[in-house]
Amino acid sequence: MAAPVMETCHIACSTNRTPKVVSWSRGGILAFGTCNSVALYDPQERKIVDLLNGHTSRVNAVKWIHREDCAPESHLVSGASDNQIIVWEAQNGKFIQTVQCKGHTSPVCAVDGIYVEDSKILVASSASDSTVRLWLCNRAKEAECLHTLSFGSCFMMDVSLALLPGSRVPILACGGDDSRVHLYVQSSGQLQKAMQLQGHEDWVRGVAWASLGGELLLASCSQDCLIRVWRLCAKSGTDAHAGDDHTIIKMKEDVFEVKDKDVSSVFAVALETVLAGHENWVYGVHWQPPFYKGGKLQQPLSLLSASMDKTMILWAPEEGSGVWVEQVRVGEVGGNTLGFYGCQMSPDGSMIVAHAFHGALHLWCKDQDEEGEWRPGVVISGHFNEVQDLSWDPEGEFILSVGSDQTTRLFTPWKKQDSKQATWHEITRPQIHGYDMQCLAMVGRFQFVSGADEKVLRVFQAPRNFVENFANISGTSKEKLLTSSDSDNLPEGASTPALGLSNKAVFQGDLTPKNTGEKDQFSSVSDQYQESYFHPLIMTEPPPEDHLLQNTLWPEVQKLYGHGFEMFCLASDSTRTVVASACKASKAEHAAILLWSTATWRQLQSLSCHSLTVTQMAFSPDARLLLAVSRDRTWSLWRRDLPTLGGPDLFQVKLPWWEGLPKLTPETAKHCAD
Incomplete structure (x- = not known):
């Protein structure tokens, strides 16, 4: 008798809580750091296709090395708290570790890479040892540290590499906590400082290059809530912006010279625009990926930004005037979570994703039926801290898990109508606690007991809204899940009062606003806190993160006291x-x-x-x-x-x-x- 073959059905995980940990490839694969691994996620199939294990500590930065022909990437670079950088290469459909870069003495916080001559890979890395290093990885799978830049007491929060227009000379942009963007170029085999771009009034959190043929655009974002776009072009006898009919005010240019193989070139950098729209720190910027059209490589002038104000904004210049304006704004409303750490855009520009402080991925998809409309998409989720315990339900249809991230999560298979294969997703978060969760036990079809870093055990019962949504998503009959007597007694949902730890049941009557006849008058002090944050929604697909946080709690039915x-x-x-x-x-x-x-x-x-x-x-x-x-x-x-x-x-x-x-x-x- 042949031995049974086991294969991975689902991996539930979240991103690490660092800004530069997510990258979207031209092949459509989303790479992100999760604990000590790099997860490769397919947004179309909605599952983790591979886990890359090589680091011995938390992965802080991940970046695909994009090819100039826009073909799917074959190299990926990652940096971690083990002070190392790893270059991964695709071989026979799998990514394997090929090069290890060792030299930093503190955790690596940002990485980037480009291809240079002879298919070599140039990697830039920034670490909390106040240095930025340039590594050259050759075909022999060896890494050489070419340059080490020391910034003294300053830290570089992000790095970005590109090739100067009309040459193969690399240019490096570094954004730091000195509120400046530092530009470096390789001239005569040496890495020389070209200039400093000033203007931001707080830490520069992100930098990103985009190539426009004969020019480069550099986007920088800062904790001053602003985004600055800089234009770099080759300097000649004619004005670089003479052809722009919309230019009214000529911006001040900074000029630097580059010598390459006895050829001297002059480049000018000028401020293109300042984008103001976010109300909190801007942590990430990302250009829409280039694509081939009519045999020519085109770079869309579309910039995505993510902020701690829980929004992402898509910026683009207006036709005719050329003024950069906000095209689309998406995000989360309410809740007690922090905002977005970074953002990425899909190769075709139809999907955008942000990752948040609590490790969740937030995905939006462009609605094909209604032009200009974006809607939340289904994406993977998981605990952002250690998973401490889990349990199957008695029927084996879903899994409950608890973790040190102070949450209890429920996962079940979902089969989309146009898909033959079911994928697992988190469909409810029954408990969001104030203590780290430690243990769990199922005691019924939709009832469980949980324990945390407190002396109390808590018993939870599923509300009616969850049972209805579970039936819709899993394809199970509602009649099978509920009897008529059960249905009559179940609350609609649950909510947690301010400064409370107990999930209070919300019944149908609680959802109807009470009219006392007197405006701003309450019959008692407790009536001031009757407003429920729970809003019942009928779901036919796994809910997005904001719905999981607010509308999927289970009411607490009992507390068990006795332990010391x-x-x-x-x-x-x-x-x-x-x-x-x-x-x-x-x-x-x-x-x-x-x-x-x-x-x-x-x-x-x-x-x-x-x-x-x-x-x-x-x-x-x-x-x-x-x-x-x-x-x-x-x-x-x-x-x-x-x-x-x-x-x-x-x-x-x-x-x-x-x-x-x-x-x-x-x-x-x-x-x-x-």
């Missing part, structure tokens, strides 16, 4: 009638296992045996035995003593009882099993 320290592990039996819990402990009195009835949520018994934290528990399939392991280097086995059939009174008194077999040795454990 932070919760550590949970377990439920196969009959879903008993839940066992344990907390952190340094003494025997706190290391006891507590048993709870899922019918009444009362404590049944305290099982004392261990002297340190019980780290894991498991019930036997027949629910008759409970096994526990502890940090005191012992394990214990507990047997359930079923009640006799002596009568209802005896049954009520003798709730399911447990008889301990403390500190069994392997020999006695084997004897007991026999």
Whole structure:
């Protein structure tokens, strides 16, 4: 009999919480850093196609090395907190590690790369050791550090490489915390400083080059909430802007000279425009990728920006006047999350994506039916910190997980109508807590118990809106999920009050605004806080991040008190009638296992045996035995003593009882099993 073949069905992950960690390839693959790995995500298939493992610490920066012919990329560069840069190369459909660049003494925060002569790769990297380094990677898969730029007490937040117009001379742009953009060129084999571009009044967070044939455009964004676009062109006897009929005011030009193979060229840099529209720090800028049309390479004049004000703006010059204006603005409204760290645009310009402080990807797609309209798209999601526990639901249709990012998330397969293959997605976030989550146990079809870094266990029940949306997305019949009695008693959803940790149920009556007859008058102080942030929506596809944060909470139905320290592990039996819990402990009195009835949520018994934290528990399939392991280097086995059939009174008194077999040795454990 052939051995079963296992393959990856789904990988749930999020981006790292750094600005330069996402890059979109011309081949349509989105690369982003997640923990110590680089994930390759296909937005069309909606799944992770590969994980690149090579770094030993958090990946902080990822960048595709774009080809001049706009073909799909074959190289990817990444930088991490292990102070290293890795160049990945596509071989036989897989990306493998080919070059390692070692030299930085602190975490790498930004990288970029271009192809130079003889198919060599020039890589620029910036790190928190206040240096920027240029590396040359050759065909022998060796890396040589060509130049090291030291900025003293300043840090360069971003780097961008390009080739000067009409030459193969690289030009490097660095944006730093000195509010300036530094330009460097390779002249006579040496990296020389060309000039400093001044104008920003706060840290420069991002820089990006775009090639317009005989000119270069450089976009820089800053914490002063502004974006500046600079034009670089070759200087000749005629004015570089003489052909621009719309030019009214001639901007001041800065000139620098470059010598390449005994040929001297002069280039001029002038401020093209200042874009003001964001209301908070601008963290990222990205030019729409170039494309071939009619056999000619064209670079669209379209610039995407992302800000901490939770918006992305698409900028472009107006026809006729040439004035840069805001074309499209998308983003999130409300919530208690921070804004966007960076942005990217798809090769055809039909999709834009931003990544946020909490690791979520925010995708918008251009509506083909309504021109100029953008709508949120379905994208992958996952925990942005350690996943601590997970559990299947009793029917095996979805997975619940908890993590140190203080959230509980539910994942289930979704099969789109025009797709033959189902993909897994997060469809609800039942719990968004104020403590790191540690453990989880399912106790019903749509009910679970969770424990966090607090002394309380919390029980959650799915609301009606989730059950309806789960049926729509998973293709399950609503009648199968709900009985008429259940439907009548379920709340519509849940919301969390300000400064609260408990999800409060929201019923149908709570969604109807109350008219007291007197404007701005309340019958009691508590009425001031009756407004619910929950708004029921009927979903036929996985919800976007803003909906997950606001409208998918489950109401909390019970709190379980009894432990003296932070919760550590949970377990439920196969009959879903008993839940066992344990907390952190340094003494025997706190290391006891507590048993709870899922019918009444009362404590049944305290099982004392261990002297340190019980780290894991498991019930036997027949629910008759409970096994526990502890940090005191012992394990214990507990047997359930079923009640006799002596009568209802005896049954009520003798709730399911447990008889301990403390500190069994392997020999006695084997004897007991026999």
